[in-house]
Amino acid sequence: MYVLRRLPSLIATLLAVSILTFLMTSLLPGDPALQILGAENATPEAIAAVRAELSLDDPLPVRYLHWIGDALTGDFGRSYRTNEPVSQAIVERLPVTAEIGLLAIVIALAIAIPVGMLSAYRAGTRTDKVISSTSFGLLAVPNFMVAILLILIFAVWLGVLPATGWVNFTDNPVQNLRSALLPALSLAIAEMAVYTRLLRTDMIATLQQDFVTMARVKGVSNRRILFRHALRPSSFSLLTVAGVQVGAIIGGSVVIETLFAVPGVGRLLLEAVLVRDLLMVQGVALVIAVSYVVVNFTVDILYSYLDPRISHGRSAARV
Amino acid sequence: MRGLRRPSRGPWTRALAAAGLVGVLLGTAACGGGDGDGNGGVEPGAQSDGGEAGDPVEGGSITIGLEAETNSWLPSEGTFNQPGLTIAHAIYDPLMQRAEDGSVQPYLAESLEANEDLTEYTLTLREGINFHDGTPLNAEALKTVFDDYLKAPTSRLAASLAEVESMDVVDEYTVVYNLAATNASFPDALITAAGWPFSPTAAAAAGPDAGANPVGTGPFVFESWQRDSRLVVKKNPDYWQPGLPHLDEITFRPIPDEDTRLASLQSGDIDVMQSLRQSTVVRARELDGISNYENLGSNAGATTLNTSIAPFDDVRVRRALAHALDQESLIATLGGAGITPAQTQFFSEDSPYWSEKVADAYPEYDVEKAQELYEEYINDPDRSDGKPVGTPLSFTFRCPPDPSLNELAQLIQSFWSGIGAEVEIEQLEQAAWIQRMLGRDYETGCTRVGGDGDPYVLLDGAFTEGPLNMSAYQDPRIDEQLENLKATRDIDERKAAIEEIGLVLNEEAIHTYVGGTLTVLAGRDAVKNIDGWTFPDSTTKGTGAANADTMWAHVWVTD
Numbered sequence: 001m002y003v004l005r006r007l008p009s010l011i012a013t014l015l016a017v018s019i020l021t022f023l024m025t026s027l028l029p030g031d032p033a034l035q036i037l038g039a040e041n042a043t044p045e046a047i048a049a050v051r052a053e054l055s056l057d058d059p060l061p062v063r064y065l066h067w068i069g070d071a072l073t074g075d076f077g078r079s080y081r082t083n084e085p086v087s088q089a090i091v092e093r094l095p096v097t098a099e100i101g102l103l104a105i106v107i108a109l110a111i112a113i114p115v116g117m118l119s120a121y122r123a124g125t126r127t128d129k130v131i132s133s134t135s136f137g138l139l140a141v142p143n144f145m146v147a148i149l150l151i152l153i154f155a156v157w158l159g160v161l162p163a164t165g166w167v168n169f170t171d172n173p174v175q176n177l178r179s180a181l182l183p184a185l186s187l188a189i190a191e192m193a194v195y196t197r198l199l200r201t202d203m204i205a206t207l208q209q210d211f212v213t214m215a216r217v218k219g220v221s222n223r224r225i226l227f228r229h230a231l232r233p234s235s236f237s238l239l240t241v242a243g244v245q246v247g248a249i250i251g252g253s254v255v256i257e258t259l260f261a262v263p264g265v266g267r268l269l270l271e272a273v274l275v276r277d278l279l280m281v282q283g284v285a286l287v288i289a290v291s292y293v294v295v296n297f298t299v300d301i302l303y304s305y306l307d308p309r310i311s312h313g314r315s316a317a318r319v
Numbered sequence: 320m321r322g323l324r325r326p327s328r329g330p331w332t333r334a335l336a337a338a339g340l341v342g343v344l345l346g347t348a349a350c351g352g353g354d355g356d357g358n359g360g361v362e363p364g365a366q367s368d369g370g371e372a373g374d375p376v377e378g379g380s381i382t383i384g385l386e387a388e389t390n391s392w393l394p395s396e397g398t399f400n401q402p403g404l405t406i407a408h409a410i411y412d413p414l415m416q417r418a419e420d421g422s423v424q425p426y427l428a429e430s431l432e433a434n435e436d437l438t439e440y441t442l443t444l445r446e447g448i449n450f451h452d453g454t455p456l457n458a459e460a461l462k463t464v465f466d467d468y469l470k471a472p473t474s475r476l477a478a479s480l481a482e483v484e485s486m487d488v489v490d491e492y493t494v495v496y497n498l499a500a501t502n503a504s505f506p507d508a509l510i511t512a513a514g515w516p517f518s519p520t521a522a523a524a525a526g527p528d529a530g531a532n533p534v535g536t537g538p539f540v541f542e543s544w545q546r547d548s549r550l551v552v553k554k555n556p557d558y559w560q561p562g563l564p565h566l567d568e569i570t571f572r573p574i575p576d577e578d579t580r581l582a583s584l585q586s587g588d589i590d591v592m593q594s595l596r597q598s599t600v601v602r603a604r605e606l607d608g609i610s611n612y613e614n615l616g617s618n619a620g621a622t623t624l625n626t627s628i629a630p631f632d633d634v635r636v637r638r639a640l641a642h643a644l645d646q647e648s649l650i651a652t653l654g655g656a657g658i659t660p661a662q663t664q665f666f667s668e669d670s671p672y673w674s675e676k677v678a679d680a681y682p683e684y685d686v687e688k689a690q691e692l693y694e695e696y697i698n699d700p701d702r703s704d705g706k707p708v709g710t711p712l713s714f715t716f717r718c719p720p721d722p723s724l725n726e727l728a729q730l731i732q733s734f735w736s737g738i739g740a741e742v743e744i745e746q747l748e749q750a751a752w753i754q755r756m757l758g759r760d761y762e763t764g765c766t767r768v769g770g771d772g773d774p775y776v777l778l779d780g781a782f783t784e785g786p787l788n789m790s791a792y793q794d795p796r797i798d799e800q801l802e803n804l805k806a807t808r809d810i811d812e813r814k815a816a817i818e819e820i821g822l823v824l825n826e827e828a829i830h831t832y833v834g835g836t837l838t839v840l841a842g843r844d845a846v847k848n849i850d851g852w853t854f855p856d857s858t859t860k861g862t863g864a865a866n867a868d869t870m871w872a873h874v875w876v877t878d
Contacts, residue, residue, distance in 0.1 A: 029747075029748070029750075029751040029754070030748065030750030030751040030753075030754055031754055034750075034753065034754055034757065035750060037475070037477075038398060038475055038478075039753055039757060039786060039787060040478040040479070040780065040786070040787055041475065041477045041478045042757060042786050043785075043786060046477070049472070050473075078527065081390045081391075082390045082391055082530065082546070083391060083396065083527055083528075083530050084530075084531065084546070089546070092545075092546075147579075148578060148579070148582075151579055151582045151586075152582065155582060155583075155585075155586040155588070156582050156585045156586050159586060159587070162583075162586070162588050163579060163582045163583040163585075163586045163588050164384075164572075164574050164579050164580070164582070164583045164588060165548070165549075165572060165574075165583070165588060166545075166548050168545075258575050258576055259576045259578075259579050260579065261547070261548070261572060261573065261574040261575065261576070261579065261580075261583075262547075262548070263545060263546060263547035263548040267547050267575075268547070271388070271547075274748070274749065274750065275750065276750050
């Protein structure tokens, strides 16, 4: 089976990810012991004691094996800084980032699919040109700029959405959606532009294929041709990029969550990096990396649904 | 303490302030907006009038936007910067507090008496006060907290309590702090986390999670905390100060970004916000229906010179570098032009320890003098760095990667290049930078100098052997004055000692300064008495909203 065949490479990737995560964070300059003690308490003896307590002086491979062994059982240790279990912090924060990220993808796709199709269908016309230049424009605007403008318009001027803050879904679903909307929109804008451009290109190619001409000859309506016949074969690049762009969304969440004061993993990671909260950084980075790998693995599997030829090991090249 | 109240202004100011928001982001000065509305030159405010607040209104709730989250609420575990301090003051009561005149007076404590040579401090508690969980506040509770938490090996208070050897219980409401040596500054320690009693039973029950479940004696009871999102406290119905607190509930929200915190205040998401950034203070002044409670803090932007290495071991070099800097333009790059006066010592002009004599002794901006001293050093055949005569000075200036600090570093570089020094700028992260400074593995760079705590603690840390002496400077004249400072609580004698130290520091040019830190609590006009808190005797005035912190029990809201 296709999934089983891909499994060994998935495991190898995850292993590499965990080693890299661990190495990179361990090699950051700045002593975590100093951060824990605070400058005023940092006598050499105190630093040595804290380093010993945290096993920071053990060789790196030994520390890695301890860490990964515990991590496999779901125990990422406790944060040096807050004394909070790392796994608990991740479980609390991940749904926030996931909700905003998913909402961003949904918003981006909901706008990009019809707009991209329209652009392809009207390729070369004025409509197409307006859509294309708008997409390029949106791609060029950094997300923090978008975020500030959105806050200005929707919170300060119109007063319809909160400027910052987060309400848990379980506390109040409506308020939850309201608090997620602006952060999601800030992330969605650039994604939307990417998706629109991709779908347009692929769909123009699809619309020139024989089976589309055939459908036209048979008198099938334009709407039916676009949605029933052309969309599926045109969505490969879109799907691939949507998978890859999950990384961009997670990266963007670091900035967006800080601006909107939202308690997601991006902000957790940022603050942990700044104070050298190594266990927290390693745990969060590992979980993010694993999510990313798993999303893209899922995308691979979805290909075989979109194009059954893939699961039979044949070329995906279109006829 | 200084405060600022501004009359309401037309709605256009709101739009302009909003335009300033984007202007700052684009790195441009939006014309007329934010910083440049003609009020940029306003002094940090007239004395605000507490009587203006009217009669207290009971009930209601407010939301306060803070600049950062705090790692833990257990006094022995937390790092309490301004945001943490202000929340702690809702949940805990400090044993001692600082009054308007700078003196340290009992707050939760009934009294604090020292013996003759200032080595034993006897603290008497008020009777009949309970922690929020019902545990009585008594000498036993204080002792348990002291032994098991404050003096534990992992305590963050190790340095501030280093000289306190033990605590003895005298009777149910009296304890004695035994100090290793004479220390006139000890009462100051009880203003900070070391003097915030918390329930030992609750802390023991919560174990490692005690930092997330604070139980104090304060006016508000901890309700819930979602890290990086919100911390909610509710009125303590059994609070020991009659008639307090006025509010039913306070929500504290960490909003790290200055622009979006200000936007949240504008949009009404929050009722009060805290800021330590000059540009934000100025923009908050422009907002309609918002009152600013400002204070000029003593923690100043500065550069520190590492005197343990050449060429900074030579006073001619240090003075040359100081004379070469135009403080006004440095302040301007940090957005403080016309708002923050140039700092010249460890204390701001709002501090009781500020001295005019010391201010006059600071090496003023004088390029010719700078050039002269610089030439004298590099042409000295015995120059301390051992380089051939005439070789220009060449060193690295380090600074954390903050956009405004980067601008500051470039400006400093250009001033110093102006007299002939070759200065390289290196950006490095805060954590790495502090480590280099503690290890004295640096030449010079961006630091913050000064503070509003006890001057002895501050100056002793900075100029005796120890990790905090980052300039590596020691001087018998300073040591002598530190001894005086340690041995007396007489305010005039202390001021004299501090002045002497300030004169030595400016003569030797250990630091070059930029400006003090202008802080603000900006609140909707309906939120009253933000800076009007008093001691339990209801007459002794406190420090108002100094350092963007206040005692929330005294605040009320009229809508």
